[in-house]
Amino acid sequence: xxxxxxxxxxISTYNRSEMLDAALESVLSQQSRGMRYEVIVVDNNSSDSTxxxxxxxxGEGRQxxxxxxxxxxxxxxxxxxxxxxxxxxxxxxxxxxxxxGAEWIATIKQTFDDNPEVDCVGGKVLPLWLTPPPEWLTRxxxxxxxxxxxxxxxxxxxxxxxxxLVSANLAVRRRAFVDTGLFAPELxxxxxGIGSMEDAELLERFWPAGRRCLYVPELIxxxxxxxERMSKAYQRRWHRGHGYFYxxxxxxxxxxTSTSFFDVPAHLYRQAVTDAAxxxxxxxxxxxxxxxxxxxxxxxxxxxxxRLADYFGAAYRAIVREIVSxxxxxxSKKAYAEGQKQPSGDRSRL
Numbered sequence: 285x286x287x288x289x290x291x292x293x294x295i296s297t298y299n300r301s302e303m304l305d306a307a308l309e310s311v312l313s314q315q316s317r318g319m320r321y322e323v324i325v326v327d328n329n330s331s332d333s334t335x336x337x338x339x340x341x342x343g344e345g346r347q348x349x350x351x352x353x354x355x356x357x358x359x360x361x362x363x364x365x366x367x368x369x370x371x372x373x374x375x376x377x378x379x380x381x382x383x384x385g386a387e388w389i390a391t392i393k394q395t396f397d398d399n400p401e402v403d404c405v406g407g408k409v410l411p412l413w414l415t416p417p418p419e420w421l422t423r424x425x426x427x428x429x430x431x432x433x434x435x436x437x438x439x440x441x442x443x444x445x446x447x448x449l450v451s452a453n454l455a456v457r458r459r460a461f462v463d464t465g466l467f468a469p470e471l472x473x474x475x476x477g478i479g480s481m482e483d484a485e486l487l488e489r490f491w492p493a494g495r496r497c498l499y500v501p502e503l504i505x506x507x508x509x510x511x512e513r514m515s516k517a518y519q520r521r522w523h524r525g526h527g528y529f530y531x532x533x534x535x536x537x538x539x540x541t542s543t544s545f546f547d548v549p550a551h552l553y554r555q556a557v558t559d560a561a562x563x564x565x566x567x568x569x570x571x572x573x574x575x576x577x578x579x580x581x582x583x584x585x586x587x588x589x590x591r592l593a594d595y596f597g598a599a600y601r602a603i604v605r606e607i608v609s610x611x612x613x614x615x616s617k618k619a620y621a622e623g624q625k626q627p628s629g630d631r632s633r634l
Contacts, residue, residue, distance in 0.1 A: 287372045289348070290393050291321040291455070294366030296359055297380035298475060301333040303508070308341055310383040312349065317390045322348045324369055328362040329355055360472035360482050363451065367461055376455040379430070382409070382505040384453075391503050392455045403460040403495040404487070406441075406449030407503025408433050415511045420572050425579070428478070428522035429509055434499050441487065441497035446537075448484045449497060453505040464489045471529050478518075479525020479586070485533060516575065520582045527586025531594075538587075547595045548588050556584045 293311050297304050304325070311323050323346075325338045338351040354365040367375055376392050378384055385391070395405050409432040411417075426432070430450050441447050451467075464486075473480035487497060512518065530538060543550040559577040566574035 288320065289322045289372040290319045291374045291376055291389050292366075292370035292372040293321060293323045293376045293378060293389065294326060294363060294370065295323065295378050295380055296326040296328055296354075296362035296366065297330065297334055298328045298362075299330045299332050299334070300380045301330070301337045303381045304334060305337050305341075307378065307380050307382060307384075308337070308349070310385075311378065311388070312341065312346055313386070314384075314389045315386045317387075319390055319393045320348075321389045322350065322371060324350045324352055324366045326352045326354050326362040326366045328359070329353075329357055356469075358469055358472040358474045359451075359480070360467035360469045364466040364469075367458070367466060370458070373458045374455060375458060375461075377451045377453075378505060379452040379507065382452050382507045383412075385504040388503065388505065391500065395498070395500050395503070396455070396457065399496075399498060401496055402498045403457045404441075404449065404454070404490060404497040405500050405503065406432070406454045406497070407500045408505070409450060409452045410504065410506050412506050412508045413514075414508055415514070417509070417514050420516075420575055421514055422572060424572070424576055425519055428519050428526075429513055430507065431509075434501075436501045438501065439499040441499055443491045446488075446491075447499065449487060449499065451483045452507060453503060454483070455503075460490060460493075460495045464493045464495065470532060477525065478522045479527070479529055481526065481529045481533060485535075488535065519575075519579060523579045523582035524586035524589075527583035527588075528590045530583070531587045531590035547591045552584055552587065556581060559584070 295304075295307060295311070308323070308325070314321065325334075327334050327338075335351060335353075338349065342349050342351070350369070352365060352369055354362045363377060366377075374392065374396055376389070378388075391407075392405065396402065399405075409430060411426075411429065411431050423431075423433070427448075430452050432448075432450050432453070434447060439445060439447070441449060467482045468485050471480055471482045471485050473482070490497060538552070539549055541549045541551055545553065559580045563574050563577040563581065566577065
């Protein structure tokens with residue numbers, strides 16, 4: 285029996301009902317060229333009117349729209365729930381704050397049909413600025429905003445060209461999830477947390493398994509960028525969070541070195557010294573280059589803070605075990621000896 289749909293679009297959402305309706309409109313009004321698709325909205329514990337927004341759309345006759353509740357908090361849990369519920373072999377992901385292009389579904393399906401060897405495709409995530417961005421907010425700083433534009437040519441994404449394809453505009457064949465696993469919860473975004481890397485880690489698992497990924501410039505979504513994200517404070521916080529998640533990830537890219545101090549690779553210390561010197565050098569001249577160095581320093585701080593907490597936490601637990609274990613052993617032996625000295629209940633009554 286064939287799947288009832290050619291593509292399943294999964295939109296995970298948390299407390300963004302005011303944005304969700306417009307996102308749904310863009311997905312539900314596709315010029316699909318006769319391709320069958322369904323839309324699954326995964327409500328990740330929202331406390332606003334998310335469910336009402338979806339049910340109102342279903343009540344309007346949207347038979348290809350479904351509501352799914354996922355109580356485990358986190359973007360990976362939500363997307364994985366959508367994957368499990370999907371009724372097609374192609375699963376596309378979009379965020380609740382994006383507007384997909386009119387031929388988004390058709391482009392995804394056509395790309396997979398034309399490239400049967402490809403298991404993952406992604407495309408552009410372009411900004412809709414709510415206010416004019418500051419001059420320093422160049423493309424060098426797009427990553428914290430989940431923006432993505434690698435140009436106007438198709439690109440193979442692999443170990444030799446390890447670009448990220450963000451899940452705001454991503455589609456994957458089910459077989460890739462079956463063979464290599466789902467989104468990793470330990471690296472996920474939770475609620476309004478930032479800096480997570482579940483998207484990048486998924487692709488890093490695809491490549492050694494022989495799964496081929498493709499960047500398709502015609503696959504376009506747009507996302508609103510609120511003013512509060514167009515600040516250096518937000519960028520600093522994102523890079524600290526990103527460093528924290530990289531410390532958890534233990535990627536070959538960063539941890540491949542054999543030398544480390546307090547579980548932090550030595551090359552990160554050297555890079556931090558270089559970045560600190562460059563930051564000071566550019567601070568009173570090329571401010572944009574200075575902030576790039578500052579961003580890397582924030583990544584380093586997030587990484588080091590997590591690794592040191594784990595390192596000294598493990599050392600503390602080891603010391604406690606060394607102290608407590610002999611005490612417990614002596615106490616156990618003493619209790620046993622005292623039990624042997626006491627007369628049995630039957631003898632005490634003689």
